Amino acid sequence: MTTLLVLLSLTVGVYLVAVLEAWTTNGHFRIAAPLCSALALLGRESIVPRKADRIFFEAAPILLLTSALLGAAVIPLAPALIVTDLATGALFLNAALAYVLVALLMAGWGPDGAYAMVGGWRFLGQVIAYAMLIVMPIMAVAMRAESLLTTEIVASQAGLWNILYQPLGFVLFFAAAMALAFVPPFDLPTAQGELAGGVEGEYTGVRLAVFRLGRMVLILTLAAATVTFYLGGWQGPLLPPWAWSAIKTLAVAATMLLAGRMMPRIREAHLLAWGWKLGIPLALLNIFLVGVLVLVLP
Amino acid sequence: MISAQGLFIAFFGLAAVCFGVAVFRTSSMVRSALALLFSQTAIGAMFLSMQAEFLGVLQIMMMATEMSIMAIFMVMFMMDPGGLGKMEMTHQKGLSLISGSIAFMAAVAVAVFVDWGPGGASPPDAARQTRELGIELLGRSMLIFETAGITILTAMIAATAVAIQPLKRSGDR
Numbered sequence: 001m002t003t004l005l006v007l008l009s010l011t012v013g014v015y016l017v018a019v020l021e022a023w024t025t026n027g028h029f030r031i032a033a034p035l036c037s038a039l040a041l042l043g044r045e046s047i048v049p050r051k052a053d054r055i056f057f058e059a060a061p062i063l064l065l066t067s068a069l070l071g072a073a074v075i076p077l078a079p080a081l082i083v084t085d086l087a088t089g090a091l092f093l094n095a096a097l098a099y100v101l102v103a104l105l106m107a108g109w110g111p112d113g114a115y116a117m118v119g120g121w122r123f124l125g126q127v128i129a130y131a132m133l134i135v136m137p138i139m140a141v142a143m144r145a146e147s148l149l150t151t152e153i154v155a156s157q158a159g160l161w162n163i164l165y166q167p168l169g170f171v172l173f174f175a176a177a178m179a180l181a182f183v184p185p186f187d188l189p190t191a192q193g194e195l196a197g198g199v200e201g202e203y204t205g206v207r208l209a210v211f212r213l214g215r216m217v218l219i220l221t222l223a224a225a226t227v228t229f230y231l232g233g234w235q236g237p238l239l240p241p242w243a244w245s246a247i248k249t250l251a252v253a254a255t256m257l258l259a260g261r262m263m264p265r266i267r268e269a270h271l272l273a274w275g276w277k278l279g280i281p282l283a284l285l286n287i288f289l290v291g292v293l294v295l296v297l298p
Numbered sequence: 299m300i301s302a303q304g305l306f307i308a309f310f311g312l313a314a315v316c317f318g319v320a321v322f323r324t325s326s327m328v329r330s331a332l333a334l335l336f337s338q339t340a341i342g343a344m345f346l347s348m349q350a351e352f353l354g355v356l357q358i359m360m361m362a363t364e365m366s367i368m369a370i371f372m373v374m375f376m377m378d379p380g381g382l383g384k385m386e387m388t389h390q391k392g393l394s395l396i397s398g399s400i401a402f403m404a405a406v407a408v409a410v411f412v413d414w415g416p417g418g419a420s421p422p423d424a425a426r427q428t429r430e431l432g433i434e435l436l437g438r439s440m441l442i443f444e445t446a447g448i449t450i451l452t453a454m455i456a457a458t459a460v461a462i463q464p465l466k467r468s469g470d471r
Contacts, residue, residue, distance in 0.1 A: 051382075053326065053328075053329070055329070056328070056329070056332075086351065086355075086424070087351055087352075087423065087424030087425040087427070087428055088351050088352050088355045088424065088428060091352070091355050091356065091359065092355050094359050095355045095356075095358045095359035095362075098358075098359050098362035098363055099362050101362060101363065101366050102332065102335065102362050102366060105328070105332075105366055105369065106332070109328045112380075121370060124366055124367065124370055127363060127366075128367075131363060147425070148425075148428060149425065
């Protein structure tokens with residue numbers, strides 16, 4: 001029952017994120033837009049390129065969707081509204097989302113196309129840049145909660161949300177989450193206008209529909225994870241818990257999609273340099289500061 | 299009567315072996331690397347079936363990035379990374395067959411003939427396991443892990459230093 005409820009809210013959430021994405025991309029806020037484009041995609045022929053690595057080509061969109069869904073399984077939407085409250089929840093989220101990389105590599109290698117391949121390997125470099133900036137801020141969050149349970153992490157923010165307790169960690173995690181979801185300006189693997197779609201460039205029809213769906217679920221999962229780790233999860237006055245989760249998650253998703261729209265696409269080398277020379281020292285500083293706070297504050 | 303746990307362990311074990319075989323049955327370097335990845339993922343799932351939650355999740359997480367990075371190195375170094383040129387990439391088949399069989403039999407012999415003692419009582423719950431693992435890593439085993447970490451870091455720095463092209467001095471052509 002809980003799983004069904006979570007899946008239902010994910011479906012609604014994904015639809016709204018797709019509306020938001022269309023709005024941030026072309027400026028038209030149309031509720032029916034994702035439905036129309038989904039129907040159009042489903043109606044189109046799904047072409048398999050010549051000499052494609054069929055296993056990878058077929059598996060990549062499904063793996064992307066699966067890993068994003070598995071990540072969503074450990075995010076609490078309300079006190080009891082969680083698919084599985086794993087004792088290693090915060091780590092499991094990383095484990096599930098690590099397979100986004102594998103999916104994109106498969107999507108890059110599978111079609112035997114130059115642009116797709118460049119996109120796939122680019123994302124590998126992108127992972128090297130952001131991976132530590134996902135894990136290390138989560139570590140600081142777990143330090144405060146003294147638990148990897150996502151429900152405990154939300155409960156630990158009852159007095160003060162983590163966005164105020166560890167703002168540095170929030171900024172790092174938010175940027176890294178944007179890089180993981182490859183939204184602009186971190187859209188190196190897809191790079192419209194430069195790689196002609198990159199990893200999703202060779203996909204058409206129903207396969208592209210699944211790929212895009214996976215991407216939307218990924219954005220939603222990361223927004224929900226940001227809410228769980230930094231914005232107090234379901235906590236809030238007046239409204240019921242699930243409503244607060246929904247509002248916060250959609251607000252974070254909208255911010256993610258809007259934030260990079262006005263910026264030029266970052267270069268791979270710059271992303272790596274910033275990630276390692278600036279991001280990791282700051283993440284270590286964040287862990288140190290949170291450690292001091294945890295020891296000093298009651 | 300086989301328990302559900304036994305069934306899951308057997309399933310993931312079989313999956314790990316099948317993916318392991320696939321590593322050597324393909325000529326495509328990326329397929330090979332990702333088959334190894336999914337073999338390791340299946341081992342992670344075996345840990346999960348054995349109620350070692352933290353280890354399982356860690357294994358599943360670490361392998362995704364590691365094997366993907368290995369894939370790009372295999373593509374860079376091999377002459378026929380796509381396996382489309384039908385290049386023969388195996389060698390010393392007889393020797394590897396013999397040594398592989400001996401190693402397999404040795405492993406089976408160890409599994410069968412060693413007296414493992416009585417099995418543990420019901421394992422502690424996952425949250426407690428994570429906590430105990432943390433205390434072990436930062437207590438008794440800290441020196442071992444720190445030494446290993448420093449060794450790997452040294453190797454990484456050394457490898458990078460070797461890989462970087464030396465700067466040309468001003469007089470050189």
